Amino acid sequence: MAKTSKNLTTSELAIESLPYEQALIELESIVESLESEQNPLDVSLKLFERGQALAAHCSLLLESAHLKVQKLVGESLLPFEEESE
Amino acid sequence: MQPxxxxxxxxxxxxxxxxIRKQLENDPTLQDVWVEGEISNLSRPASGHIYFTLKDKTASLRCVMWKQDAARLRTVLQEGMAIEAHGRITVYEPQGTYQLAVNLIQPKGEGALYQEFLRLKATLEAEGLFDMDRKRPIAEQPRVIGIVTSQTGAALRDMLNTLRRRLPLVQVILAPSPVQGVEAPPALVNAIQSLNHLSPDVILLARGGGSIEDLWAFNDERLVRAVADSAVPIICGVGHETDFTxxxxxxxxxxxxxxAAxxxxxxxxxxxxxxxxxxxFSRLSSATLYLVxxxxxxxxxxxARLKFGSPERRIQSQSQRLDELARRASSALQHRIQLQSNHIGGISKRLLSLNPQGILSRGYAIITRKEDGAVVSTLSQAHGGMKVRVSDGEFEVRSEP
Structure with missing residues (x-):
């Protein structure tokens, strides 16, 4: 039950702004909840819709990911420009 | 000197x-010798043999490296390079010269370096610095990767390209450091320690290939200890497959x-x-389809249960019961009527048998008083006018006192 209510509270977050790991963790718990827990049907359907959106969001993040490289100078992180070949 | x-x-x-040749070539010292000097007059003709002169301050020695030995050479020879050459002295009779036929060449000092390497390795090994149970697992899916290497080398480019291809989600923090020369070990130590403050999931300590001297910073005791002490797991990728530091x-x-790192x-x-x-995605769909x-x-x-428990069924059932009751009621009534009817039949017969008319026809008469209609059955009752009823009618009589 605790897990279910956790899902319900996290589901208030806007998917578009979720970082990949967080979206994946939520997706994982939604799948497990749907597979193992007895939720009311309307809750299940909402979870399903959100799960689909999370999966699509994660997939998009993977496709559009760009390696972020920073350079440690002293104690500060600066953007690192790679030499072009 | 006079002959x-x-x-x-x-x-x-x-x-x-x-x-002379016999003298030189039978001398065991001259047949298995390391000679140290600088290369000059380096020549590589098309034959594949290498010719050069080894020099030091006061002497020079002609050297030849035959094609088959030259093919196994790992060090790139250059004019002025200080080397140690191993070989045997031979005599080239047409020119009356002797030369060193070289079969092995290593950069000068490598032998001593190697001894130092073995000594330090044994010391650190005895301390347990290389023990397998010190090794920590590498995160399967890191989010932040620290890199310690030269900012300008091909090694960095190769690593970034590999990370970009395999897992562009990761964040890379480069702690640039020189990777060779005397300043390299302390700078590398500092880079590892600085990255540790940022707690990346893993640190890649790397350098591209080079001579054993180029890689030597990675055998520095300070750096080796810093690698062992690092709280963040370290993957070391230095040089080529065959290089071990x-x-x-x-x-x-x-x-x-x-x-590979x-x-x-x-x-x-x-x-x-x-x-x-x-x-x-597919588990999500199938779980939901299953739920639905x-x-x-x-x-x-x-x-189905609702239908089973619905009033309709009870109404039907009650109605059927009503019909049943009605049927039973009707049949009971019929029975009663029949009984009553039989009973009445019997009574009628008996009644019929009691009909005074029957007696009258046998000659008896019924006498009633005229004044009050009472039946006269004794003498005392017989007085005044009386009616005599016989089978086919009645007549009046008077009692005479």
Missing amino acids: SLFSSVHLTVSQLTFH LCDFAADLRAPTPT AELATQTTVDDLQDLLASY AEQRAFVSALR
Whole structure:
């Protein structure tokens, strides 16, 4: 039950702004909840819709990911420009 | 010096040269010797043999490296390079010269370096710095990867390209450091320690290939200890497949090259993640389809139970019961009527048998008083006018007192 209510509270977050790991963790718990827990049907359907959106969001993040490289100078992180070949 | 008249030996040039050759080539020291010097007059003709002169301050030695030995040479020879050459002294008779036929060449000092390497390795090994139970597991899917290497080398480019291809989700923090020269070890130590403050999931310590001297910073005791002490797991990828440094032994994981280090750091790739997503997606769909099907079955079972328990059925049942009762009532009534009817029949017969008319027809009469209609059955009752009833009518009489 605790897990279910956790899902319900996290589901208030806007998917578009979720970082990949967080979206994946939520997706994982939604799948497990749907597979193992007895939720009311309307809750299940909402979870399903959100799960689909999370999966699509994660997939998009993977496709559009760009390696972020920073350079440690002293104690500060600066953007690192790679030499072009 | 005057030639002695009798003991002098007379030889041809060939004989003398042959004699010299025998002397030199039978001397064990000259047949297995390391010679140290600087290269000059380096020449590589098309034959594949290499010719050069080894020099130091006061002497020079002609050297030849035959084609088959030259092919196995790992060090790139250059004019002025200080080397140690191993070989045997031979004599080249046509020119009356001797030369060193070289079969092995190593940069000067390598032998001493190697001894130092072995000594330090044994010391650190005895301390347990290389023990397997010190090795920490590498995160399968790191989020932040620290890199310690030269900012300008091919090693960095190779690693970044590998990470970009395999797991572009990661954040890379480069702690640039020189990777050779005397300033390299303290700078590398500092880079590892600085990265530790930022707690990345793993640190790649890397350098591209080079001579054993180029890689020597990675055998520095300070750096090796810093690698062993690092709280963050370290993957070491220095040089080529065949190069081993002490950092390789101290690191949590040894990679043959910088590229391999980046691969080992990303055991889960973006393709694996897409596969994982696809599996979640299908589990999501099937779980939901199952839930909906389950609910549908549940609803239809409820509908059946509802129908079973509905008043309609009770109404039917009650109605049937009514019919039944009505039928039973009707049949009971019939029975009663029949009984009553039979009873009445019997009574009628008996009644009929009691009909006074029957008696009258046998000659009896019924006498009633005229005044009050009472039946006269005794003498005392007989007075006044009376009616006499016989079978076919009545007549009046008067009693005479």
